[in-house]
Structure formats: structure tokens, C-alpha cells
Amino acid sequence: MLFKRTISTFGLSLTVLFSSLFLSGCSERPFLTQDSSYVILSVSPSGTTQSEHIELPWNTNMAVMQKLLLESSFVLSDLHSPSDLKSSDNDPLGTTSLQANFPEPKRMTFIVDDHVVTLEVQSLQIEVIGSNVGQVIINQTIILQGIDNPNLQPAFEALTDMLHDKDE
DSSP states (O other): OHHHHHHHHHHHHHHHHHHHHHHHHTSOOTTOOTTOEEEEEEEOTTSOEEEEEEEOOTTSOHHHHHHHHHHHHHHTTSBBOGGGSOSOOOOOTTEEEEEEEEEEEEEEEEEETTEEEEEEEEEEEEEEESTTTTEEEETTTEEEEOOOOTTHHHHHHHHHHHHHHHHO
């Protein structure tokens, strides 16, 4: 009798655990647009610009996208204005960025130069490959430098690998 009760309790605990994981996976994530679409902007060393619109179908492995969003959120957690930047190369050649466009302006709060700043954001762009990894462009006009996150590029590459595997 005690063994059956233990098994029953264990089974109920697993059900509650999996239910909570499933429900939390369905909740809204930071920087996830309403239509779950993103743009990858690439500028080749020769100056050719390529824009790749990414649409994530319902059956996409969202864990890969959530990892990229988590790493992007880390980049955004501490921003610095250009006057605080060490001298860096601002040449956009050979860069790749992830851009999120919001259909409606989204109020976001950032820490910029140790001050809390709230902005109405319509677009957010983060450089994932290039000379200024972590550079953030808000609303196509405000250029800031985020945390140089070594996990950002691998998370981005995992997403592009998944997307290219889907195409094949």
C-alpha cells in the first residue's frame, strides 16, 4: 500500500512538473514579436547587404529561439553610450545582426550608463557577428554598446543551423 502511494505521489509530481514546464513554455517571452518573426541583416565584406526574414512555424523548436532571446536579453542588460565606448571599428562590413520589429511600439526599460531609461521601442537590432558584437541599435537611431556576450554568437548559429536544416 505504501509503495502504491509513493508511486502515485511520484506520478502526480511528474504531471505537475511537466504541466508547469509546458505552460511556462507557452508564455510570452521578452523581445518575441507578436507574429514571431525576425530579420537577419548581413553586410558582406564587399558591402553587399542581405536581409533574411525569418518566420518560425508552429512546429519549430522554440528552445533554440528562446536561447537566442535569453542571450540577447543579457546583452541588453547593461548598455553604454558611444562616449563611454573604447575605440572600436564602426565599419558595418562583415557584420550580421538580429533585428526584431514590433508592430506596436513596446515600452522597454534599459540601464544606459548606470541610469534607468524607458523608451518606446519599434525596432531593436543586435550585432551578433562582426567587430562590435553586442552593439545595439534602438529604433534605427540610438546606437549603444551592450555586454559582449560570448554565448550570443553560438546561440545565433544554432538558430541559423536549425533554419537551414528545415530548408533542406
